[in-house]
């Protein structure tokens with residue numbers, strides 16, 4: 326008797342699973358296309374019209390899809406167009422840096438609905454953590470959104486995380502070395518994920534791109550970092566320390582890096598290398614460079630030459646696109662051709678540097694990527 330019940334139960338579970346998988350496939354197809362008819366969904370997924378119809382009803386009741394006009398027809402009844410509701414769910418991203426906190430709100434499509442950046446110097450104190458909670462709540466309140474739509478808060482931190490991704494175990498930028506780190510999620514009343522900031526930014530760059538599977542993201546901010554995406558998955562390494570590109574040795578016995586070693590890429594290609602010549606302001610550096618400032622031209626020339634070496638090394642290692650991001654990446658569009666030539670000059674196999682790209686999120690990429698991790702998880706579970 327018991328076994329029979331058990332078998333039935335397994336069958337029930339399997340049916341449930343199949344139904345859920347079908348529903349997920351239907352939703353993801355609608356998500357990837359602007360508008361689709363029920364017939365088109367059925368034919369593209371090889372499902373029957375009633376199966377698609379039942380699932381559409383459920384998705385509509387859950388507030389995830391809507392009827393959005395009709396398709397023109399050559400005869401007979403016009404087919405109803407179905408699309409997903411972009412703001413059916415939302416996610417927040419919080420980027421923690423040494424001197425700032427950035428907050429973004431994104432919808433299911435990854436569009437940024439709101440963003441803000443506040444000056445706040447990091448302190449490993451309960452007051453700082455309290456302030457984070459206050460800021461998150463204020464940000465949500467000021468957005469006038471239905472709070473139940475918020476999937477959670479993705480927190481990007483400039484450091485190495487524990488294996489379970491709950492703690493920062495090492496962050497030179499925040500002065501947390503060999504520590505258990507503070508609990509950044511403590512005063513946030515939404516589900517939270519922690520991610521490394523450069524990993525999150527790299528994730529944002531490749532999110533929802535169909536054609537690119539592998540990429541290296543090189544983040545050029547006040548510290549240099551990055552991420553490696555292989556087959557659309559972040560590669561973390563054995564110790565969560567992969568893609569610490571800032572500490573690749575680029576010059577034997579070169580400049581001293583903030584890590585204490587000599588010749589690290591960070592000492593040559595961090596945003597500080599540029600902004601230090603312009604009162605600490607990166608926009609001002611590029612302003613002076615455009616105006617033909619001799620000092621800035623000299624610094625920029627050297628900067629690009631070291632950057633080209635690093636880029637070529639990454640290309641040799643990974644044989645995939647290299648995407649430039651971070652503070653400096655946001656300015657790189659107009660210097661891209663020059664940099665491609667410099668990188669190509671070093672390349673053993675390729676005559677051009679077309680593999681080199683600039684980031685699509687010019688600002689707040691880390692916060693956006695951290696938020697998108699929540700969106701991605703939701704999409705995989707619909």
Ligand SMILES: [Zn+2]
Pocket residue numbers: 571572582583584585586589591
């Ligand atoms: Zn270093």
